[in-house]
Amino acid sequence: MATLASTRPAHVPEEHLGDFNLMDDPSMLPRPNGEPHAAIAKLLDGPPVFYSLNNTRNGEGAWFVIRAEDQRRVLQDGETFSSNRNIFASALGETWPTIPLELDPPEHGKWRSLLNPPLSPRRVMNLEPFVRQRAVELIDEIKARGNSCEVMSEFAFPFAVSIFLQFLGIPNDRLMEFVGWANDLLHSTPEARTKAARTVIAYLDDLQELRRREPTDDFMSFVTQAEVDGRKLTQHEVKQMSVLLFIAGLDTVAAALGFDFLYLARNLDDQALLRAEPQRLTLAAEELMRAFPTVTPVRRATRDVELHGRLIKAGDLVACPSMTANRDPAEFPEPEKIDLAREDNRHVAFAYGPHRCLGSHLARREVVIGLEEFLARVPEFRIKEGVDPIVNGGFVFGVENLVLTWN
Amino acid sequence: MKIIVDGAKCQGNARCWAQDNEMFNLDDEGYLPSQTIVVPDTPEKQLAARRAVRACPERALALEE
Numbered sequence: 001m002a003t004l005a006s007t008r009p010a011h012v013p014e015e016h017l018g019d020f021n022l023m024d025d026p027s028m029l030p031r032p033n034g035e036p037h038a039a040i041a042k043l044l045d046g047p048p049v050f051y052s053l054n055n056t057r058n059g060e061g062a063w064f065v066i067r068a069e070d071q072r073r074v075l076q077d078g079e080t081f082s083s084n085r086n087i088f089a090s091a092l093g094e095t096w097p098t099i100p101l102e103l104d105p106p107e108h109g110k111w112r113s114l115l116n117p118p119l120s121p122r123r124v125m126n127l128e129p130f131v132r133q134r135a136v137e138l139i140d141e142i143k144a145r146g147n148s149c150e151v152m153s154e155f156a157f158p159f160a161v162s163i164f165l166q167f168l169g170i171p172n173d174r175l176m177e178f179v180g181w182a183n184d185l186l187h188s189t190p191e192a193r194t195k196a197a198r199t200v201i202a203y204l205d206d207l208q209e210l211r212r213r214e215p216t217d218d219f220m221s222f223v224t225q226a227e228v229d230g231r232k233l234t235q236h237e238v239k240q241m242s243v244l245l246f247i248a249g250l251d252t253v254a255a256a257l258g259f260d261f262l263y264l265a266r267n268l269d270d271q272a273l274l275r276a277e278p279q280r281l282t283l284a285a286e287e288l289m290r291a292f293p294t295v296t297p298v299r300r301a302t303r304d305v306e307l308h309g310r311l312i313k314a315g316d317l318v319a320c321p322s323m324t325a326n327r328d329p330a331e332f333p334e335p336e337k338i339d340l341a342r343e344d345n346r347h348v349a350f351a352y353g354p355h356r357c358l359g360s361h362l363a364r365r366e367v368v369i370g371l372e373e374f375l376a377r378v379p380e381f382r383i384k385e386g387v388d389p390i391v392n393g394g395f396v397f398g399v400e401n402l403v404l405t406w407n
Numbered sequence: 408m409k410i411i412v413d414g415a416k417c418q419g420n421a422r423c424w425a426q427d428n429e430m431f432n433l434d435d436e437g438y439l440p441s442q443t444i445v446v447p448d449t450p451e452k453q454l455a456a457r458r459a460v461r462a463c464p465e466r467a468l469a470l471e472e
Contacts, residue, residue, distance in 0.1 A: 076416070076465065113436060120437030121421045282425075344461035346422065352464055356418040361437070 018050030028393030036393030062317035075353035081299035098244035169218025259292035290347035414441030416467035423459035
């Protein structure tokens with residue numbers, strides 16, 4: 001596989017190559033006080049489309065599509081730009097798509113129609129009391145321990161994981177086990193990843209069996225009882241869906257919260273404003289998602305397409321970093337400015353097109369409620385002196401070692 | 408003032424609904440079907456309508472004055 005990394009495909013001329021890539025560009029690696037969003041936004045000064053080598057775990061190259069308008073075109077056209085990549089299954093040496101993310105239209109649509117209602121903006125309101133309760137419990141535990149916390153491991157991660165567990169129907173006493181598996185799956189060696197993936201699948205399979213026999217009112221019961229095309233779902237299909245919920249809902253929400261805490265710990269005026277006027281949080285959270293999005297959707301072209309004079313051939317990967325679209329001056333006035341009262345904020349933190357993040361409405365409420373309760377219960381917080389938060393770029397941007405302290 | 412909704416472009420971002428959950432009445436899946444919405448003739452509704460059009464990431468809404 002390593003040979004792919006060093007080889008420029010024959011249809012890509014030298015002048016269409018760029019030297020940025022997500023895997024090993026220095027600005028994407030974990031660094032103390034790193035600023036990967038600012039670094040990747042510099043691509044807006046260069047060509048709108050370029051090819052770069054070595055952009056996946058197995059060394060494949062990819063086209064980068066930088067501007068918002070072009071990303072909209074790519075991500076809205078699921079027939080030309082396929083998302084069928086079997087990424088989770090590949091960690092197991094298997095080949096199957098997660099549902100619905102790795103299915104293409106028109107097959108995608110019927111699964112999405114099944115899953116949209118329980119995650120619609122109205123329905124996620126029903127989860128809010130639980131979300132708030134979990135936030136308050138975790139914050140109270142933190143305060144009982146003292147006037148400082150590592151906010152990722154003590155709040156953001158367990159908060160996101162416990163809401164996922166509740167949604168799916170898993171008792172909260174398994175929380176720390178799931179946090180560990182999630183960590184191995186997302187941040188560990190290939191061997192640990194595979195082991196964690198198998199553990200998670202075995203657990204979800206058991207839960208599925210249980211809910212088939214004795215349904216309750218949770219998501220796993222819903223999918224085991226649901227019908228698509230006039231028939232019940234197979235055991236494999238339920239696995240394809242529940243695994244996706246597990247990987248999609250953890251790192252992303254935790255990372256978004258992490259960047260918000262990092263910003264507020266460094267910008268005390270904004271922190272004071274949101275503490276005094278919490279009704280501003282809904283808009284402010286949108287602006288922070290615009291400024292610090294975490295994911296880069298990647299698609300595979302199903303036919304030859306020309307974009308800005310570049311030939312994207314059938315089979316090529318196409319990467320759409322949300323960070324560049326979200327700082328595109330053609331889309332946002334003064335994109336470098338973080339304005340917590342920004343209106344009309346059509347950011348792409350949740351992607352464009354048919355694969356728009358299914359959990360986006362729940363994620364939004366988790367972030368707003370998490371910040372609301374934290375600001376209401378913890379006085380002015382800063383980054384602990386002498387402790388540098390570690391910020392990483394790559395496929396999912398994130399922050400670690402974010403130690404907050406307060407009086 | 409009217410808003411023309413292109414339901415084929417709507418992906419359920421619900422940014423219009425966040426502006427005004429009466430004028431933009433999402434279906435059970437959280438999407439807005441193709442339709443023409445007549446915007447009530449009040450400053451609040453017209454401001455919400457303009458913002459909703461600008462806030463749609465998919466550009467599924469068009470304003471007609």
